[in-house]
Amino acid sequence: MDKGKVAPSMMCADFTRLRETLDIFEKNKVEYLHIDVMDGHFVPNFTLSDCIMRQVRSLTDIPFDYHFMVENPQDKLDWFDIRSGDMVSVHFESTPHIQRCISKIREKGALAGVALNPATPLCSIEYLLPDIDFVLIMTVNPGFAGQKIVPQTLQKIKDARSFLNDRGYGDVQIETDGSVSFEIGKIMRENGADIFVAGTSSIFSKNGTLNDNLIKLRECIK
Numbered sequence: 001m002d003k004g005k006v007a008p009s010m011m012c013a014d015f016t017r018l019r020e021t022l023d024i025f026e027k028n029k030v031e032y033l034h035i036d037v038m039d040g041h042f043v044p045n046f047t048l049s050d051c052i053m054r055q056v057r058s059l060t061d062i063p064f065d066y067h068f069m070v071e072n073p074q075d076k077l078d079w080f081d082i083r084s085g086d087m088v089s090v091h092f093e094s095t096p097h098i099q100r101c102i103s104k105i106r107e108k109g110a111l112a113g114v115a116l117n118p119a120t121p122l123c124s125i126e127y128l129l130p131d132i133d134f135v136l137i138m139t140v141n142p143g144f145a146g147q148k149i150v151p152q153t154l155q156k157i158k159d160a161r162s163f164l165n166d167r168g169y170g171d172v173q174i175e176t177d178g179s180v181s182f183e184i185g186k187i188m189r190e191n192g193a194d195i196f197v198a199g200t201s202s203i204f205s206k207n208g209t210l211n212d213n214l215i216k217l218r219e220c221i222k
């Protein structure tokens with residue numbers, strides 16, 4: 001079994017110390033930068049636009065993990081610098097044309113993912129399985145950093161792993177996003193999560209340096 005992958009949540013990063021932060025990420029070989037894109041409609045918040053992220057992209061080779069929390073993402077994917085090797089997730093709840101949207105991501109050469117809000121059942125993706133490379137299980141309600149976990153989502157991760165394996169999709173990875181602390185990250189890993197969005201609950205926590213927190217999180221999700 002591969003080791004757990006770390007995707008720092010860039011909406012939690014200190015952009016006044018971006019170069020230093022990216023150096024620490026590169027030193028710790030984080031697998032992706034998690035880019036939360038929010039439109040103020042699908043979720044009650046605005047975050048990371050394309051122009052800012054193009055500048056971040058010019059500073060590092062770390063692949064992006066775009067998490068679109070926007071309405072009708074199929075109409076907006078072309079606005080972004082999506083490259084082969086990136087991960088791109090869109091919310092099942094955000095468009096009536098989810099299959100078309102997922103196909104568009106793959107056409108761009110990126111890994112395609114469907115994101116599920118805490119209450120959205122796993123059966124929603126029954127007829128999407130051939131089209132996805134990962135499922136993003138939201139363990140908080142999307143929109144803000146620093147929220148409390150929705151407790152039943154820990155079981156949802158375990159159920160998702162069984163759901164995928166039982167249907168012959170054991171290679172579809174599970175990403176978990178929201179309140180991934182050191183302790184909860186360990187449980188998420190035991191329950192089958194593969195990729196961990198690291199925010200204020202772990203690596204950007206004030207209790208420790210970014211570098212030490214990254215090392216500590218790695219230990220919890222190995």
Ligand code: DX5
Pocket residue numbers: 009011012034036067140141142143144145146147177178179180197198199200201202
């Ligand atoms: C929530 C975002 C997450 C969040 C994770 O909508 O998608 O990336 O920032 O950070 P914490 O650990 O603060 O929940």
Ligand code: ZN
Pocket residue numbers: 034035036067177197
């Ligand atoms: Zn996210």
